[in-house]
Amino acid sequence: MKSVYKPKEIRNQISEERVRRLNFRAITDRSYVLYWMQSSQRLEYNFALEYAILKANKLNKPLMVFFGIAPLFLEGNLRHYSFMLEGLQETRDLLQNIGVKMVVLAESPDKGAIELSKDACLTVVDKGYLRPLRKWYSFVAENVNCPLIQVEDNVVVPVETASGKEEYSARTLRAKIANKIPFFLFELVITEPNRDSLDLEFDSLDLKDIAGIISALRIDDSVCKTERFRGGTSEASKRLEIFLEDKLPEYADLRNDPSVDYQSMLSPYLHFGQISPVHIALKVVGAQASISAKEAYLEELIVRRELAVNYVHYNSNYDRFAGLPEWAKRTLLSHKNDPREYLYSLIEFENAETHDPIWNAAQNEMRLTGKMHGYMRMYWGKKIIEWSESPEDAFNTALYLNNKYELDGRDPNGFAGVAWCFGKHDRPWKERPIFGSVRYMSENGLRRKFDIDNYVTRIGRV
Numbered sequence: 001m002k003s004v005y006k007p008k009e010i011r012n013q014i015s016e017e018r019v020r021r022l023n024f025r026a027i028t029d030r031s032y033v034l035y036w037m038q039s040s041q042r043l044e045y046n047f048a049l050e051y052a053i054l055k056a057n058k059l060n061k062p063l064m065v066f067f068g069i070a071p072l073f074l075e076g077n078l079r080h081y082s083f084m085l086e087g088l089q090e091t092r093d094l095l096q097n098i099g100v101k102m103v104v105l106a107e108s109p110d111k112g113a114i115e116l117s118k119d120a121c122l123t124v125v126d127k128g129y130l131r132p133l134r135k136w137y138s139f140v141a142e143n144v145n146c147p148l149i150q151v152e153d154n155v156v157v158p159v160e161t162a163s164g165k166e167e168y169s170a171r172t173l174r175a176k177i178a179n180k181i182p183f184f185l186f187e188l189v190i191t192e193p194n195r196d197s198l199d200l201e202f203d204s205l206d207l208k209d210i211a212g213i214i215s216a217l218r219i220d221d222s223v224c225k226t227e228r229f230r231g232g233t234s235e236a237s238k239r240l241e242i243f244l245e246d247k248l249p250e251y252a253d254l255r256n257d258p259s260v261d262y263q264s265m266l267s268p269y270l271h272f273g274q275i276s277p278v279h280i281a282l283k284v285v286g287a288q289a290s291i292s293a294k295e296a297y298l299e300e301l302i303v304r305r306e307l308a309v310n311y312v313h314y315n316s317n318y319d320r321f322a323g324l325p326e327w328a329k330r331t332l333l334s335h336k337n338d339p340r341e342y343l344y345s346l347i348e349f350e351n352a353e354t355h356d357p358i359w360n361a362a363q364n365e366m367r368l369t370g371k372m373h374g375y376m377r378m379y380w381g382k383k384i385i386e387w388s389e390s391p392e393d394a395f396n397t398a399l400y401l402n403n404k405y406e407l408d409g410r411d412p413n414g415f416a417g418v419a420w421c422f423g424k425h426d427r428p429w430k431e432r433p434i435f436g437s438v439r440y441m442s443e444n445g446l447r448r449k450f451d452i453d454n455y456v457t458r459i460g461r462v
Helices: 047-059 076-096 109-119 131-143 170-178 210-215 233-254 267-271 275-283 291-314 328-336 346-350 357-367 375-385 390-405 411-422 443-449 452-458
Strands: 019-023 032-036 062-069 103-104 120-127 149-151
Touching: 019 062, 032 109, 047 062, 047 149, 062 109, 062 291, 062 390, 076 103, 076 210, 076 233, 103 109, 103 210, 109 120, 120 131, 131 149, 170 210, 170 291, 233 267, 267 411, 275 291, 291 411, 328 452, 346 357, 346 390, 357 375, 357 390, 357 452, 375 411, 390 411, 411 443
Parallel strands: 032 062, 032 120, 062 103, 120 149
Antiparallel strands: 019 149
């Protein structure tokens, strides 16, 4: 990873590896260039936006940005939509400051993109990795009469440049991307559009009325908005600066300790594309901290996070028990009928009603704040395996709870994080009841490493 700390060069251009044509329609002489913003809900270090501006300037056309709000997207609820809409408010205002109109519609993004592309010379879209987004891209590519060009900008190394197949572990991916990372780390300054699009007449949702939008969309309001996090790039930037100044110097030693607060808290903002991993990496590279601290964080931000992207990109069963490694499925199923000392229903898990105050604290942290400490999420998932009737039930329970309550759930990190508890990206360990050769975690292990009672007390005050 040491090559990460010295980017090969500083430049302001789009790496060709980030760009992919999704169809081969000809550019036409129409009213504007359209940027279909979906996964990159920001201006800073938005390579798709920069690409769209450059194309619009070359064609001497105005640029318009479209965002579609899909109701009921991947179990999204009030917590997720409120956070996203707070970020979109800021993004709309920043786009307006550079003369770009943003149209936000309460309809399926693919249908909205097709409709607005009727008057577009070409359409640019950013890249997400989950199954529904990929279906949207394919549908739009087939049904627009202009080019659809995708720019991948929510990873440091584009997923297919990093590897052409599903990787076994962090070790195998790390070996492939270590020398590629520096070529994708460079500063990006968004170009000013040549032409203003603010006078274009299009209906759009009033982003000042978040409550009204959520009500009209009939969003599930059973999970309340979290007070710990507010959406938006400016909020993400504040958290990044706090992390760099106060936490990064001790990150290598304290990142896994749930009794203290040394995580960056940036994963919700990465999930919604409100901050760029390239931007974060460059800030870490230039921070006042030891090489070991920087390496530890960049390992998580780049290798581990992009291993998760690799998983959902190449494994069509990323959200199912069937997507686990064969050895893990085999060993878990061979112990399916082992006696369990404790068994809990989904409702008991959801309400943190187990016998274990540590597990309950972890569940409550996620349920009440929208973010669980990363190390505790591992323990949390392992115990769901131990206290469920079957490994399949455990997988479904863990994924359901993670997607429902985590602001950074419902994305590659969330799916890979749950799958890791069941053996994904890990190796076989000593055989034991219920788990077989899948890694086990215990309360005693937590107590040997951390002041775990302090964590339980702290969460009790949330």
